[in-house]
Amino acid sequence: xxxxxxxxxxxxxxxxxxxxxIENEGTxxxxxxxxxxxxxxxxxxxxxxxxxxxxxSSTNPIPYLGICFGMQLTVIEYARKKPxxxxxx
Numbered sequence: 512x513x514x515x516x517x518x519x520x521x522x523x524x525x526x527x528x529x530x531x532x533i534e535n536e537g538t539x540x541x542x543x544x545x546x547x548x549x550x551x552x553x554x555x556x557x558x559x560x561x562x563x564x565x566x567x568s569s570t571n572p573i574p575y576l577g578i579c580f581g582m583q584l585t586v587i588e589y590a591r592k593k594p595x596x597x598x599x600x
Contacts, residue, residue: 548581549581553580562588569589
């Protein structure tokens with residue numbers, strides 16, 4: 512991200528937020544962000560906090576990038592909103 516900012520003459524301020532905090536306290540800490548990045552990870556720890564962050568970006572005009580597990584969680588967040596189709600295998 513910082514290298515992309517250098518290329519575009521932009522200053523990138525990265526703020527790390529633990530997804531466990533989002534899970535416990537809600538998404539308020541993300542509301543003033545210019546974008547949300549959910550990185551890879553493993554296990555069940557704080558998955559719901561990551562999904563809450565993804566949901567915030569999908570319901571508000573906040574750009575989002577999911578990398579590895581973050582993209583997999585994007586699919587889960589999307590599927591939770593859609594009605595079940597009996598045509599799906």
